[in-house]
Amino acid sequence: MNISFHGQSCIKIVTKDKTILIDPFISGNEKCDLRVAEEMPDYIILSHGHDDHVGDTVQLAKQSGATIICNNELALYLSLQGLENIAPMHIGGKRTFDFGWIKLTQAFHGSATIVDGQLINLGLPTGIILHLEGQNIYHAGDTGLFSDMKLIGELHPLALAFLPIGDNFTMGPEDAKIAADFLQAKIVVPMHYNTFPLIEQDPYKFADSLSEGIQGKVMEIGDEIEL
Numbered sequence: 413m414n415i416s417f418h419g420q421s422c423i424k425i426v427t428k429d430k431t432i433l434i435d436p437f438i439s440g441n442e443k444c445d446l447r448v449a450e451e452m453p454d455y456i457i458l459s460h461g462h463d464d465h466v467g468d469t470v471q472l473a474k475q476s477g478a479t480i481i482c483n484n485e486l487a488l489y490l491s492l493q494g495l496e497n498i499a500p501m502h503i504g505g506k507r508t509f510d511f512g513w514i515k516l517t518q519a520f521h522g523s524a525t526i527v528d529g530q531l532i533n534l535g536l537p538t539g540i541i542l543h544l545e546g547q548n549i550y551h552a553g554d555t556g557l558f559s560d561m562k563l564i565g566e567l568h569p570l571a572l573a574f575l576p577i578g579d580n581f582t583m584g585p586e587d588a589k590i591a592a593d594f595l596q597a598k599i600v601v602p603m604h605y606n607t608f609p610l611i612e613q614d615p616y617k618f619a620d621s622l623s624e625g626i627q628g629k630v631m632e633i634g635d636e637i638e639l
Contacts, residue, residue, distance in 0.1 A: 413545050413639050417631035419443030420464055420607045427544055430454045430511040434551055437467035443607050445634045458482035459553030460523035461534025485535025503538055515541040519555035547571040547639055557587035561594035571639055573597035576604035577618050578611030585618040592622050599627045
């Protein structure tokens with residue numbers, strides 16, 4: 413499979429017959445190289461309801477017919493915007509799709525948006541475990557460090573993990589290094605940094621800090637990994 417990074421927390425995964433977009437924050441994101449009109453995903457997976465993660469989900473789903481996978485409250489909110497092809501899940505739940513299976517994990521963060529001047533809660537934020545072509549990938553979403561990351565790695569040995577390092581709103585590099593030790597993924601890729609000043613970080617310094625046996629890999633915008 414081919415896995416590419418497109419700024420903030422936007423990840424694109426192309427298997428032998430499916431295309432998956434995670435947290436498609438494209439328009440309004442100067443760090444993203446994708447074009448909304450050109451993307452035709454089969455699935456869109458959302459970690460939580462903040463605008464820099466839901467991003468262009470509505471337009472992408474309408475033009476492609478993609479199935480949206482997310483927590484139940486966010487699913488209900490999206491259904492009110494006219495989307496029908498939605499697969500609601502929740503933390504701890506596991507569900508099989510034609511690409512493999514997905515399990516949602518806890519994440520310590522918020523999940524809300526503003527509609528007509530009112531704050532709308534969109535359920536609990538999540539992390540995402542994807543089982544694709546015999547391999548496990550973890551997208552932590554937006555989160556602080558938590559010790560149950562050890563269980564995620566023990567129960568689902570990881571080929572690849574995406575971890576936020578931006579600090580202020582999520583883990584910073586120091587806590588993300590501990591998270592990498594807990595998870596023991598073969599490859600760890602930093603995300604959610606340098607999109608705006610408050611989350612500026614040096615991803616190469618983070619990658620170089622990781623413990624022996626863990627490959628830290630910085631993905632520049634548009635970079636790809638083959639698994």
